[in-house]
Amino acid sequence: MYFDLYHFSFGNRSLWQLINGTGVLRPKELVSRELTRNGKKILDGLSFYKKPVMVAGEQLKGKKLSKLHKDLVQKISQFLGVEELQSWELFSSFLSNDYRGSQKNLQHILNNERHTQALVYKIRDYYFTERLYLLQCVKVVINFWQDDDHPYKDELEQFMRRLTTDGNIMEKILDQFKGCIKEQLPTWETNGTMMTERQAHVWAHQNLLEQCELLEILVIFLKDLEINTDQAINLVEMFKRHGFGRHQKYKHILEDPAEPFIKRIGHLEMLILLEALDLEMVHGCTHLGSFDGHCILKDPSSFKRLDEVIQTLGSDPSHGPLLLSWVAIRMVYPTVTDNSLTRKMGNSALALRVFDVLYEILNTEPFSSKTSFVSSVAHYIVYNMLVNLLSAFDEGxxxxxxxxxxxxxxxxxxxxxxxxxxxxxxxxxxEGLGCVFHSSRLKFPLDFGSLVRLSTSLACSGMDSARKIVEFWRKLPCYTEFLDRNSVSDINQTKDPLIWQLARNKIPYPGGSFKIDAGTLGQCLPMAGKRDDSESPIIQWDVEYNGWELLLCEIEMLLQQISLGAGTYNNNGYCVSLGTGTYNNLQQISLGAGMVSPMQVSRVTLIVEMVGAVLGAYPKAMEELDQVIECLYQLIHRFASFNPPPLDLMTSCIQCLTSVAKKHPTKVWHNMKQTGMVPYLTENVDNLAEVLRYLHICLPSNHCYQLHSNHSSCNQLHSNHSCYKQLHSNHSCCNQLHSNHSCYKQLHSNHSCCN
Structure with a gap:
């Protein structure tokens, strides 16, 4: 009877592995056949599984089952809330795909009530997994049917066209989602005595997962689909009733581990609504001056209906992005006349900390993943939102x-x-984000961090963007600073009270090569910047200069501070008096015999991160940035003896040099040995076992001392990891480093222990 029960159902997990196109590739004919055979199941999704509607045992009359098997199937049906025929097929599929015992073991289990109950729980886990894999199959089809790089692109495209012909996929997905959020919490009264409180928690967790999967499918599916006004309004009202994930029917049993899933549901519902507005098309219509091409906004009456619905939002942080996006639309829509309402909606969005919500979305799974398609779509939606926003409003x-x-x-x-x-x-x-980048360029170096961080992000995106960043920094159009950073004898006022002229060469960095020539004109900007609770004018010198030279001077200034100091670094966020003026809003303190400014350390850290990003994506820039790279060895050498050292800076330096080591491994290894950061041998040995037996011949490096004294610091572990990564990079490139391999292994062992 055991072998008769093998239904050899092609499980959803196996189907997903087949059509996903990763791992072992199967014949395309097999993929096409299995897609066709499972087409209805994929289209129906979770609706494929039916609730019991007949008297217990009625559907099993036609099956030749023993009493033990029949009783088990009925228990499965009651516990899972699935009709008996599908419960029998589920049991057969479980035996085929997931059961690891023998026929004799199965009989022994079925003869013992306690063991039978454990088996039902295992089948429940298998069933829940199968439901999720079925949704993953839907996601694969929607993800890759237009992807030319997918090995089964043609088969998926043909299958997708059949699906769209046979039924409305969006309605099917929405019906499944509505079914999920309407599900009542199972109890022992409805699902039998096996449904304990603990098992109810398991069911609730599964329900949240299925909501997330269905919403992710909707996010992906809507990227290529236009919806009408009625559909958009229905989505807003449905998600509002759902409380953007907060109004679960079983919320009274949910605990802290469920919070990330509830937040994810709210984020996904918000992204779906933003996607329904087709913000990319809104931006195009704004340029054209007409909304005739927009599926919703082309009709003023449709705009009014949707406007009335969106005005009812504003009570939850999840509403913020939709409100702010709608505010941007209202600013450019021709029939809008009530600007006070627009301002009110905008203020509500800001009060809900809309940008914090967006930041949370972009930095949590699955939206922060580098490989998830949902992540790419989410980034694209948020990007279009900010493009519209910054096109309609000044960032200030x-x-x-x-x-x-x-x-x-x-x-x-x-x-x-x-x-x-x-x-x-x-x-x-x-336009768009370019306005922010341009604004940061005009405020540099007064606002030092913004332009450097934006440049770092652009450099991280790819080789072409990194190359453009290198070119961009060669020519910066102006130098912005506080006016009182200049003494009265350094500047002359012109006939225009807002225009000043340099009376002598300006050297912002003492001892540096960067200078602004005498005679350069500067405009005193009307806005004021706050310093020490007082307002100080800002002047913008009209001079074109090489930004890389300025960044090099920033690094050299930090090196100069170290040389004047006594090996002391204050890590408490204070700053000191330097050069011709004082940095704003920072307490001035003297450290030891000299001064090392945490602000300068922070600036140089940002510079090194940008250089590392550029070199990682565009190695050809190494020659142009050679002077900056040489300074990194000095930074490591001088800060390695500090206790504690600036860990973020040290980590950034090592990561940057790791990129350099891929092209110049011998040079990097030689220079790193000079810094004292890594261990080294004092004599040549032929037998590597001696290195392990007599470790005293391997002089401990400064990094080893840091590892010993700061092993509990998370930042230190990050620094350790960067150091080991660089050692591995050098070791992989240089055959002559084999004699040090055992030392690296010991360092790696220490790192593993810390982790």
């Missing part, structure tokens, strides 16, 4: 200093995506 009107800081953090995150960077360069600096 989007909140206070904190909000602008988070906005810049979101932009930096987006610009790391290759397709975003490509669109950024195509649009130029006159």
């Amino acid at each position: 009107s989007l909140g206070g200093e904190r909000e602008i800081k988070v906005l810049y953090a979101n932009i930096c995150k987006l610009l790391k995506q290759e397709f975003v960077a490509e669109d950024f360069w195509n649009k130029g600096l006159e």
Whole structure:
């Protein structure tokens, strides 16, 4: 009877592995046949599994089952809430694909009530997994039917066309989602005595997972689909009733581990609504001056209906992105006359910390993944939202200093995506995110971090973008600073009270090569920047200069500070008086016999991160940035003896040199030995076992001391990892380093212990 039960059902997991196109590739004919055979199941999704509607045992009359097997199937049916015929097929599939015992073991299990209950729980786990794999199959089809690189692209495309012909996929997905959110929590009264409180928690977790999967499918599917006004309004109202994930029917049993899934549901529902607005088309219509090409906004009455629905939002942080996107649309829509309502909606979005919500989305799974298709779509949606927003508003009107800081953090995150960077360069600096980049360029180096961080993100996106960043920094158009950084004798006022002229050469970095020639004109900007709770004018010198020279001077200034100091570094966020003026809002303190500024350390860290990003994506820039690279060895050498050292800076230096080592391994290894950062041998040995037996001949490096004294620091572990990665890079490239291999193994062993 055991072998008669083998139904050899092609399980959903096996189907997903077949059509996914990863691993072992199967004949295309087999893929096409299995897609056709399972077409209805894929189209129906979770609706494929039916609830019991007949009297217990009625559907099994036609099956030749023993009493033990029949009782088991009925228990499965009651416990899972699945009709008996499908429960029998599920049991058969479980035996075929997941059961690892023998026929004798199965009989022994079925004869013992306690063992039978454990078996039912295993079948429940298998069933839940199969439901998720079925949704994954749907996701594969929707993901890759237009992907020319997928090995089964033709088969998936043909299958997708059949699906769209046989039924409305979006309605099917929405019906499944509605079914999920309407499901009642199972109890022992409805699902039998096996449904304990613990098992109810398992069911609730599964239900949340299925909601997430269905919403991810919708996010992917809607990227190529236009929806009408009624559908958009229905989505808004449905997600509002759902509380953007908060109004679960079983929320009274949910615990802290469920919070990430609830947040993900809210984020996905918000992304779906943003996608339904087709923000990319909104931007195009704004340029054309007509909304006739937009599926919803082409009709003023449709705009009014949707406007009335969106006005009811504003009570939950998840509403923020939709409100702010709608505000941007209202600003450019021709029939809108009530600007006070637009301002009210915008203020509500800012009060809900809309940019924090976007930042949370971009930095949590699955949206932060580098390989997830959902992540790419989410980044694209947020990017289009910010493009519309920054095209309609000046960045200064989007909140206070904190909000602008988070906005810049979101932009930096987006610009790391290759397709975003490509669109950024195509649009130029006159619209969208380009306006922010241009604004940062005009405020540099007064606002030092913004331009450097944006440049780092662009360099991370790919080789072409990194090359453009190198070219961009060769020619910066102006030098911006506080006016009081100049003494009265250094500048002359012209006939225009807002225009000043340098009376002598300006050297912002003492001892540096960077200078601004006498006679250069500067415009005193009307806006004021706050310093020490007082307002100070800002002047913008009209001079074109090489930004790489300025960045090199920043590094040299830090090296000069170290040489004047006594090996002391304050890590408490204070700063000191340097050069011709003082840095704003930072307490001045003297450290030891000299001064090392945490602000300068922070600046140089940002510079090194940008250089590392450029070299990682565009190695040809090494020659041009050779002077900067040489300074990195000095930074490592001088800071390695500090206790504690600036770990972020050390990590960035090592990561940057790792990129250099891929092209010049011998040179990097030689220079790194001079820094004292890595261990080294004091004599040549023929037997590597001696290195392990007499470790005293291997002099401990500064890095070893740091590892010993700071082993509990997470940042230190990050620094260790970067160091080992660089050692491995050098070791892989240089055969002459075999004599040090055992030392590396010991370092790696220490690192593993710390982890």
